[in-house]
Amino acid sequence: MSEVQRRKYSQEERTAIFDGEFMPHIDSMYNFAFRLTFDEDDAKDLVQDTYMKAFRFTQSFEQGTNAKAWLFRILKNSFINEYRKKSKKPATVDYQEVEAFYNSDDVDYQSTSDLRAESVKDMLGDEISNALNALAVDFRTVIILADLEGFSYEEMAKILDIPIGTVRSRLHRARNLLKDKLKGYAQSMGYGREEVED
Amino acid sequence: MPNLWDTAGKKWRTKRSAMENNDASSGERKLQCSDVSKCFELLEHILDGELVEGGAKMLQEKLDRCQPCFEHFHLEQAIREVLKTKCTKQPLPDKLAESIRQMIQDAR
Numbered sequence: 001m002s003e004v005q006r007r008k009y010s011q012e013e014r015t016a017i018f019d020g021e022f023m024p025h026i027d028s029m030y031n032f033a034f035r036l037t038f039d040e041d042d043a044k045d046l047v048q049d050t051y052m053k054a055f056r057f058t059q060s061f062e063q064g065t066n067a068k069a070w071l072f073r074i075l076k077n078s079f080i081n082e083y084r085k086k087s088k089k090p091a092t093v094d095y096q097e098v099e100a101f102y103n104s105d106d107v108d109y110q111s112t113s114d115l116r117a118e119s120v121k122d123m124l125g126d127e128i129s130n131a132l133n134a135l136a137v138d139f140r141t142v143i144i145l146a147d148l149e150g151f152s153y154e155e156m157a158k159i160l161d162i163p164i165g166t167v168r169s170r171l172h173r174a175r176n177l178l179k180d181k182l183k184g185y186a187q188s189m190g191y192g193r194e195e196v197e198d
Numbered sequence: 199m200p201n202l203w204d205t206a207g208k209k210w211r212t213k214r215s216a217m218e219n220n221d222a223s224s225g226e227r228k229l230q231c232s233d234v235s236k237c238f239e240l241l242e243h244i245l246d247g248e249l250v251e252g253g254a255k256m257l258q259e260k261l262d263r264c265q266p267c268f269e270h271f272h273l274e275q276a277i278r279e280v281l282k283t284k285c286t287k288q289p290l291p292d293k294l295a296e297s298i299r300q301m302i303q304d305a306r
Binding site: 011023026027031034040043044047048051056115116117118120121123124125126128129132143146147148153168171175178 | 278294
């Protein structure tokens with residue numbers, strides 16, 4: 001797409017949109033990039049690329065729509081197209097495989113029913129972060145978007161280019177996987193089901 | 199007893215404790231949920247702010263009457279809360295914003 005094909009914003013307007021609507025999201029963008037790449041330099045490059053693209057394609061941004069969701073979509077696409085391949089992290093578990101395994105509600109319920117709200121509340125930030133980071137990237141992403149960034153199902157569907165139904169089910173699986181990880185921490189901290197004190 | 203609605207207010211909490219006071223013997227929650235997967239899905243949607251029609255009422259009934267739903271709801275709520283409040287934020291590298299502005303300047 002060429003940036004001259006739809007000139008709906010003047011140069012001043014373009015600058016105003018960039019500074020006023022795009023730049024304020026840089027902290028969230030960097031956090032998202034870091035949680036995708038686990039590498040400071042990669043995260044920096046990814047955020048820079050995203051902002052370059054955002055600037056080049058400002059003409060296709062509709063003012064009054066959600067700039068943060070628009071930016072997150074660009075970042076996620078850049079990640080998939082460019083960074084995922086050369087990521088320094090070893091390949092994560094194949095998403096389809098994990099999803100197939102967890103596509104049973106029995107597994108869902110039994111595997112998490114002995115994790116208690118009280119032990120979750122007592123966990124440290126690092127433990128929560130590590131549990132999240134241990135998830136495969138597709139699962140990690142939906143939790144970041146929903147819980148850390150507060151996007152709605154509809155916004156997530158747009159960011160990820162998937163139907164809302166898929167957002168729902170992927171988020172549900174992601175939460176169950178996360179609970180499994182948290183359960184591991186809870187057990188290692190010595191929170192049995194019986195001996196929890198309030 | 200943990201806080202019932204950390205965020206959503208007193209009305210519900212008052213209602214609950216009133217119920218518990220008046221109704222201690224008959225207000226027992228059932229220990230088995232007959233439709234775990236559907237119920238949990240509904241609870242999760244409500245927690246995600248995707249309110250289904252009549253959801254508030256349904257939620258209230260489930261939490262009053264069903265122990266697995268009650269526990270699941272509070273676990274899910276706790277997880278969302280810790281993710282939101284405790285997840286370590288990666289500080290923005292010093293010169294990133296500046297270098298992006300510079301790149302845009304140069305591109306103009």
